[in-house]
Amino acid sequence: MKQMMIRIIVYACIIIGSFTLQTSVFHFFSLANITPNFMLITVVAAGMMRGRKAGIAVGFFSGLLLDIFFGEFLGVYAFIYMMIGFINGFFNHMFYAEEAVFPIAMVAANDLVYGIVIYFFFYLMRSKWNFFIYFKSVILPELVYTLLAGLVFYFILLWADSKLTTLEKRSA
Numbered sequence: 001m002k003q004m005m006i007r008i009i010v011y012a013c014i015i016i017g018s019f020t021l022q023t024s025v026f027h028f029f030s031l032a033n034i035t036p037n038f039m040l041i042t043v044v045a046a047g048m049m050r051g052r053k054a055g056i057a058v059g060f061f062s063g064l065l066l067d068i069f070f071g072e073f074l075g076v077y078a079f080i081y082m083m084i085g086f087i088n089g090f091f092n093h094m095f096y097a098e099e100a101v102f103p104i105a106m107v108a109a110n111d112l113v114y115g116i117v118i119y120f121f122f123y124l125m126r127s128k129w130n131f132f133i134y135f136k137s138v139i140l141p142e143l144v145y146t147l148l149a150g151l152v153f154y155f156i157l158l159w160a161d162s163k164l165t166t167l168e169k170r171s172a
Contacts, residue, residue, distance in 0.1 A: 003168045010164060011046070011058060014157065018042040019065050026149075034141045036149035039066060040114055043081050044107050045157040047088030048095045055085025072122075080117055084110055097158060100151075107150040108143060115139035 018038040026035040039062045047055025063081030067074050088106060095103065119134050128134075 003164075003171055006167065007164055010160060011054075012061075014042055014160065015039075015058065015062050015065065018062070018153075021153075023069070031145060032137070032141055034138065034145055036146040036153075037111060037114070037142060038149065038153060039063075039081065040084065040111055040146065041107055041150045041153050042157065043085045044088050044110050045103065045154055045161075047085040048091050048103055048106060049158070049161045050089075051092040052086050052089025055087075055089035056082050057085070059083070059085030076121060080114065080121075084114065097162065100154065103154055104147065104150055107154065108147050111143045111146045112139065115142060 018041070022035055022038040026038075029035070043055065043059040043062055046058035059081035060078050063078030064075075066077040066081075071077050088110065091102075091106065115135075115138065119131060119139070123134060124131075
């Protein structure tokens with residue numbers, strides 16, 4: 001029970017840290033008004049490392065945090081991130097800590113899907129039909145920037161997860 005509380009506290013700190021990086025720190029490093037999506041990297045990593053339940057929980061609270069501060073409607077980002085965490089949880093059995101190519105490729109694929117879903121919910125529903133302009137000016141630059149940031153941030157998340165797993169094994 002103590003190990004579970006430690007894991008929850010560490011994941012809460014990671015979510016808040018990802019939120020802070022994404023919304024405040026990297027606004028100073030934005031390229032063409034685009035910042036990397038650290039929340040997405042966190043959700044993808046949690047789903048792949050810990051499974052569907054962790055992916056859903058981390059996705060829900062990450063999305064809820066974005067909804068509270070930036071969402072037009074409460075629950076949209078929470079639902080999107082929760083689904084991303086759930087789907088990435090299915091790839092938990094394919095996750096190997098030594099291999100970084102698959103998780104980084106999953107971050108890229110999820111960022112692409114995330115951008116398309118955001119376009120659908122926030123632009124297409126308002127009859128803004130310029131998908132290729134949105135793709136070229138928002139989705140593609142965010143994908144590249146998230147991919148580059150994910151190369152570093154993923155290893156930080158992997159290190160934290162390995163330390164938590166070691167702590168859990170030691171106390172069991």
